[in-house]
Amino acid sequence: MAVEIKINDRLAWVRLVKQNGNLLEVEVDGKIYQVDLLHTQDGTFSIIENGRSYNIELVPQKQPKKYVAHTLYDTFNVEVVDAEARYLINRGSNGVGKDEKTITSPMPGKVVKILVSQGDIIKKGDTAIIISAMKMESEYKAPIDGVVKKVNTKEGETVEGNQILIEIE
C-alpha cells in the first residue's frame, strides 16, 4: 500500500515493494532501498541500510498519523497522508487565518496577569496577557489591531499548551 508522507516541508511517496521478515524493500520517491529494519512497539527503530546504522525514535503525537521523529541530529515533523487524511484536508478542516486573530499559549503555564477585558480596544504589539512557566514570565502581545472579543481564561488559572487565551476581532 502506497501512501504519502509529509516530512517537514517535503511530501514523499512511499511504497513497500516486498518483505522478508526484517528485510524490507521500500520505494521512496522512486528510489529503492533495501533495509534491515527492527523496531519496538513504542517507536524505537534500528535500520541498517547499505551498512549504515540509523537510530530513529518516533514520538507519537496527539493526532493519529502524526509523529515527531528524532534522528541523531535532527528533529522532524512527520505526518502520514493516506486517503482519510487527504479527505480531511480537502474538506478544509484546517482553518486558515484563525491564528491571526487569537493569542494562544505556546506551552502549559499559569496566568499571572490579564491586561485586557472583553470589549477593550487593543493595538498590535500591546501586551495582553502574562503567563508564567518554569519560573519565567512571558508577555503575549496582540497580533493585530482590534477589539477583544473574548477572554477564555482568568488570572491564577493553569492553561494547556495551544489553548486559545484571547480572541480579537
Place this chain on the structure above:
Amino acid sequence: MAVEIKINDRLAWVRLVKQNGNLLEVEVDGKIYQVDLLHTQDGTFSIIENGRSYNIELVPQKQPKKYVAHTLYDTFNVEVVDAEARYLINRGSNGVGKDEKTITSPMPGKVVKILVSQGDIIKKGDTAIIISAMKMESEYKAPIDGVVKKVNTKEGETVEGNQILIEIE
C-alpha cells in the same frame, strides 16, 4: 474483595478497607495500614507508609497472578490465591514427585553432549547430559537409580529453562 497472597513461605490475608484516590486503607493479616500508593502499569510501585518511602518492582511471571517482587534488598516470590487459584490447587494440578524422576534444564542453553540413550541403566549421580550456557558447561546427573525412559532432546539443540530433558523410571 479479600484474597490470600502467598509471599515466599508466608500466606497472608489482605483486604482493601477503603480508597480515596491514591490513599488506601488496607488490612494485612489483621493489621491496618494507611498507605499513599502510586504505581505504573508495568509494576513500579511507590508506597509511603507512616513517612517511610518504599520502592517495589513487580515483575509479572508467565502464570497469571504470580510475580517476582523486588524491594531494595530482597526478592520475593508472590502469588495471589483467589477462588480460581484455590480451585486449581484443590484439583491437584500441581503434580508431586514428578520432579524426582526427571532431569530438567534449570536455564536456557545448548546441549553439548548426551551420555545416555533410551533403555540405558543409570545410577544416581551418573552424569547424563552436559548443557552449555554463557560459556559455562554444566553436567546434569541422574537423581535416582533407574532406566532411561525417554530422552527429549538431542546434541546441539537449544533448550528452554525448565524443560524436561531426560525421563527416568
Place this chain on the structure above:
Amino acid sequence: MNYIKKILVANRGEIAIRIMRTCREMEIKSVAVFSEADRTSLHVRYADEAFYVGKAPSSESYLNVEKIIEVAKQSGADAIHPGYGFLSENARFARRCQEEGIIFIGPSPEVIDQMGDKIKARETMQKAGIPVVPGTEGSVDTEEEALRAIRQIGLPVMIKASAGGGGKGMRLVHNEKDIVSSVRAARSEAKSAFGDDSVYIEKYISSPHHIEFQILGDQHGNAIHLFERECSVQRRHQKMIEETPSPLMTPELREKMGSAAVEAAKAVKYSGAGTIEFLVDDNLNYYFLEMNTRLQVEHPITERVTGIDLVKQQIKIAEGQELSIKQEKLALGGHSIECRIYAEDPDNNFMPSPGKIYKISEPLGLGVRTDGYVYEGYEIPIHYDPMISKLIVWGGTRDEAIRRMRRALYEYKITGVKTSIKYLERIMNTPDFIQGKYDTHFIEKNQEYLLNNGTPEDSDDMVIIAAYIDYLDKINRIQTDNQGFAPAQSRWKKISYINHF
C-alpha cells in the same frame, strides 16, 4: 562531636537526589519533602522517608518554612540541607532551624543576611578591600529613585533583585525608554521568586567574564578555596555551561583572586560551602559580584578536578569538624565541563518546554557524570525550574574534555519535550568556545554557529521508512485484511526468523 544521623533535604529535583547520595555514602538517613506536583518525583522515591508539605507553587511548599520545620521535628531529623534555590539563602529559615535545635547545613543566619543580601555584601566586600562594580549603595524603592540612580551611574546598567540569584529578577537596560518597564518587571519577578521586590542597580561591564571561586570555611576559622569556575556561557543571564579551569585564568590571577575569596570568607567568619562570584574584564581586572552562601548548581566540576565531595564537606563542617583539607595540598587535576540540560526550545528563544518525557537515554562511560532526576513517563511540572539534568565530563586536557562532552551530548537522548542538548552540541563546535575565547556575550555573538542549520546527515528517507512501517503496523493492528506485514508483538518486533544481508 555531634554526628548527624538524619538529614531532611528541603529541596527537590536533581540536587535533592545528589545530596541524598552523599547521605547514603555517609550512612545518614534522608528525609524528602514534596509538593503536590512532586509525589512521583524521583527524590521522593530515593529518600528513606518522605513527607508532603503543600501545594505545587513553591511559596506553599518548598518555601513553607514552618511546615518544613514541623516535618523535620516529626521525622526526627537532626539537620536540614537546603540545596540551592528555595530556602537555601533564607536567613529567617536558618534562624528558625537554630531556634528549634536543628542543624542548618550552611552558614549562620547573620552571614546569610550579610552576604545573601547583595547590597550588604557589596558593603562588606568594599570594607575588606575587594574591588566591587560601581552601583547603588542600597536598594532602590521607587521607580523614580531608580531613574535618578541610573542617570548617575550611566547606561548601560543591570537591575538586580536584592534577594536574588540564578538570573531571576534581573534586567539589563541599554536605553532610557526601557528603564521604567525593566524596573517594574525585575521587581515583579523578584517578588514572585523570592517574596521580596527590592532591587539594586549596578554599572554594566561589557565583555565581562563571569568567574567564581568555590570556598569552604569551618567553624574554627579555617577557610580554603577550591579554584575557579568559568561561567560566562549564559543565556538570559542564566548559566548554560561552566568549566574549570577557566581558559582566561593565569596562575598569578588564580593566586590573587583565590586569596581574595579566602579573605572575603574569613572576613565574615564563613562556615560551610560558598561561592564568591567575580566579573573579570579583558584586562584581567576583577570585581566582586556577589557571594552565594550555598552549594552552586555547577559544584560537580569542582568536585571532579579536586576529587572532593562538597556535600560531604558541608555535612562535616555542619557537624563542627575541622577542615581536613589544606590549601597547599589541593591540586586542580585535568579539566571539567558541565552542560545544563534544560527542558526548553533553543531554536525558539529558549522557551520552556514542560511536558512528559517519552524516552531517555543517558550518556555513560569514561569521564562522564550525569546528575538528573527525570525518568521515562515523568511529567515535568510547570511550577519549577526547567533544568532537568547536568552533564559533567572530565578530560586530561581541555581538548579531551570538549571531545568527551560532544560524545556525551551525542549519546544523550531525551524525547517528548524539547531540550537544549543539540544546542549545547553546537556550542561545543563553535570556534570561539573551542579556542576558549568567550565572555558573557558568547551566545549573542555566535548566533550563526548556534542556529539549527538543518541536517548534516542524510537520513530523511530513513525517517520516512520508519514512519511508514509504524503506520502499516498500526493499521494492521486495527484492520482485518492482513497485507502480509507482521506487526510488532513485543518490545522488539518478533519475527520467526531474523534475516541478514
Place this chain on the structure above:
Amino acid sequence: MNYIKKILVANRGEIAIRIMRTCREMEIKSVAVFSEADRTSLHVRYADEAFYVGKAPSSESYLNVEKIIEVAKQSGADAIHPGYGFLSENARFARRCQEEGIIFIGPSPEVIDQMGDKIKARETMQKAGIPVVPGTEGSVDTEEEALRAIRQIGLPVMIKASAGGGGKGMRLVHNEKDIVSSVRAARSEAKSAFGDDSVYIEKYISSPHHIEFQILGDQHGNAIHLFERECSVQRRHQKMIEETPSPLMTPELREKMGSAAVEAAKAVKYSGAGTIEFLVDDNLNYYFLEMNTRLQVEHPITERVTGIDLVKQQIKIAEGQELSIKQEKLALGGHSIECRIYAEDPDNNFMPSPGKIYKISEPLGLGVRTDGYVYEGYEIPIHYDPMISKLIVWGGTRDEAIRRMRRALYEYKITGVKTSIKYLERIMNTPDFIQGKYDTHFIEKNQEYLLNNGTPEDSDDMVIIAAYIDYLDKINRIQTDNQGFAPAQSRWKKISYINHF
C-alpha cells in the same frame, strides 16, 4: 603518520561500545559486526556502520576470521580493534590483518604467539629473569602425560588451557582421583572456547593474591606501567571485583613489580596495551602468571586513577605514535573499584541466568561509571559471556570508594534476570574485604557473610499490598463490575486529584 579514520570493532557487548565511545571522541568512524543473536544489541545501534557476520555461536561469527576481514575491506576500515576475548589474542587473525594491510590494534602476531601461548610466555619470562610458578615446561598432550607431570610437581595443581584466559579451560585438582576427569573437562572447554585443546599444568599456590600490572609499549621501544590492579576476589577462577591500588601493595613492591612488568614488555618489544599477571603470596613473593596481550575487562579502574584513556593510547600506538606519557609523571590518584555485574544467581552456585531484562536503573552521580550494554526489553543471548555490565567507582580513599560502591550497588536495579548485584553489596560489607585482607579464597572463606540471610528490611506487608493492588487493577480491567477501584491508565496511575496525608 598513518592516522586511523575508521575502526572495525571485532567484538560485541560493553567492550564494543566502550571502544566506539573513544572512536567517537577521536572522530574515527566505527564499524560494528554482529551475529544472528545480536541484531538488536546496543553496539550495532551505537556504531556508524554495522554488518552481519554469521550465526549465533561465536565460532561462526565473532571468531570467523575471514568473514571479519572481508567486512573490514568492504567497509573501508583501516584498523581493527579486537576488544578482549574472541580474536583478541589470536595470532593468526593479527597476521591476516597484516597481510591485508589492515592495522591490528594490538601487538604483532609474533608477540601474541610468544606471550599469548602461556607455555612460551613462561619460557620468555624465565629467560628475562622474572620468577615463574613451577609447572610443566610445555603443553601436555595426553592424559597419561598429565598424570606423570602432576606426580612430579605435586598436588594441588592447576590445569590451564594454553590458549586460554578469563577462567575458561581451567581446573584445580586437589585429589589424585579427579585428575583424569579434570584434564578431560579442561581440554573440552578449551577446545570449544579457543579452538585449541592443549593444556599445561602448574603448581597451585595456596592463599595467593592475583595482582596484575597494566603496561603500555609503543613501536619505538618505549614502555611504561600504569600501576597494579588487585584481582583476588574471584569465583570459579573468574574475577568478580578488582581494585587499585592493591591493599597488599607497598611502594617498594610496586616499584619492583612495576619494573619487572616493564622489563617483560621490553624483552618482547611489546607494542600496545597489555597486562602482566602475577601471583603474590603472603610473604610478598611474586611469580609471573601470564601476560594478556590485549585490553583487560578491568581496565577502567586504571583509567580512573591515572586519568588515561587506554583505548585512545592503544589507537595512538597503533598509528605509530610515540608514547607521550612518561613513567615519572604518572601518579596514582585516589582509589578505584570495579564490580562485574553478571546475569547469574549467586545464591545458586552462580548459575547463569539468561533471559529478558524487564527494567533497569543505573547508578549515577559523583564518582560512578557504568560500562554496560543491556537495556529494558533486551534478551540476553545464551551464547556469550554472562557479564552484563561493569560498575566502576572512585573515591579519595579506599574507605570512600567502598562506601560509594555500596551506594551505587544500592541504586543499581535490574529485574527480569537474576544478577550478582546484591551479592556484590554483601561483599562490600564483609569485614575481610573492608580491611583489605583477602586472597583468591575470599569467596569460599566468607560464605557465611555472603549468603542471602534474608530481610534486613521489614517490607513484606508492603509487597503484599503492591501485589494486591496490581491484582485488583488487573481484574478490574477485564471485569465489568467496577468495585470502586480506579485502574492505572497511563504510566503513572491517573487520579483526578492526588491526595496527601
